[in-house]
Amino acid sequence: MNLFRWRAGFGVLFIACSGMIAFALYHQFYEWLMPCLMCVYERIALIGFGLTALLAAIIPPKTRSGVYAWCTVLTGWALFGAVTGVRHVWLQYGPKDPTVSCAASLPFPIDLNALPGWIAAVIRPVGDCSNIDFMLFGVTLPAWIIVACVGLIAATWWLARRQLAEIRRNQWR
Template sequence: MALLRWRVGFFVLFLVCVGMLGFALYHQFYQWLMPCLLCVYERMIVIVLGLLSLLAAIWQPATRRGVLTFSGLYALIALWGAGITVWHLLIQFGPKESGVSCASSLPFPIDLNAIPGWIAAVIRPVGDCSVVDFTLFGMSMPFWLLIAFIGFLLPLSMLTRIRLIEIRRRGL
């Protein structure tokens, strides 16, 4: 039963990540809201969390050390995403410095000319991080991503706890 909870739980988290990416791509390609550099970093973290969730839905660590290592990595990446969204919110709502934007302050680590065009279109930073061009219920996209990244930690902790109890019960 714990195996089913682990796999279904992480598959649901994978579907959440797919939904988040679909929402972002819809707004990019149909509403013409171009992502800024921090948006692209946040998007890549959602992709990594989605891939880790899919991996966990397929593979289940059998030892306590494996569960803790996987959960720690997952939590670290989710917290890294939360940190980037906090930085993004500070750029959007903090004091404005003249001539400073996130696009000019961070290097982009991928040569977009070396990858296929459709992938480059998804991760090409075009917008300005300080501009709030999308709100949902009065909150900007980084705010919702912050809630999502922190929200990933609750099911992660529950699934980890369930799996550790199962491992202890089986004596692995």
Template sequence: MQPNPFRWSYRSQFLLGFLACAGLIGFAIFSQFQWGLIPCPLCIFQRIAFAALGLVFLIGALHGPKGVRGRRLYGLLALIPAGVGTYIAGKHVWLTTLPPDQVPECGPPLGFIWETNSFTQTISKVLNGSGECAKVDWDFLGLSMPAWSLVWFLLLAIWAVYAGYRSR
């Protein structure tokens, strides 16, 4: 029986996941420097989550485990940064939907927060969000950038599990 030429290999699927993450980070950097969209702290944390997810995809693609357990392990490992990113993006989308009178006040810049707080305090303050995180500067097809990030985190999580658990 001939192998199906339209079935992607595990390495190809994980490489595509890496390229998607790299493209999303590239678009975020492009929008920052070409369009002047300054990222809020939640945006920066989403970029970090995409980078971590992309790293798992890249390592999985380069390693290309032959056994089912290895492929499934990478699929599950990818769920960690995808889950963190989904949480952050979901929190960000929630902030953008708040009525103006319920939006938290704008906080200090991320650099100042890092310098004046411990690591856990910084994470806590950033994840609580602030006024600059509630501002929507860009949308495409009716979805804001945080909403698109949420969609991509979910799609990439599904992709990682599919690639890791697909029978070969």
């Protein structure tokens, strides 16, 4: 029964990440809010978490080390997104320093000309990281990314705890 909970839980986390990316793409292509470099890194973190969660749902662990391996990788993706979100919020609300810009703070490691056009359009950094272009319920989107990533970490380890308890229970049968 707990294997179903593991699969369903990580399936829901995959759908949540897909929904967040769909929300970002809607605002990019229909509201013309172009992503900055930090937004692109946050998107990459959510895409990485979502795809890893999908793999975890398809290939559930049978051992304790498998549970810890999946959850460590997922936590890494979510921490990458949360740390990027913190840096993005700092660029938006921190002291304005003309020498620090979004493009100069982190290099973009992917050659976008080598990718298909639709992928390059999704992850092409255009905007300025210090601008606040959109707020949802009075909170900027990078702050929502931090909240979402912390929630993803909490959900991941809650599912891990349940799976570890099931493994421990089956070990003594």
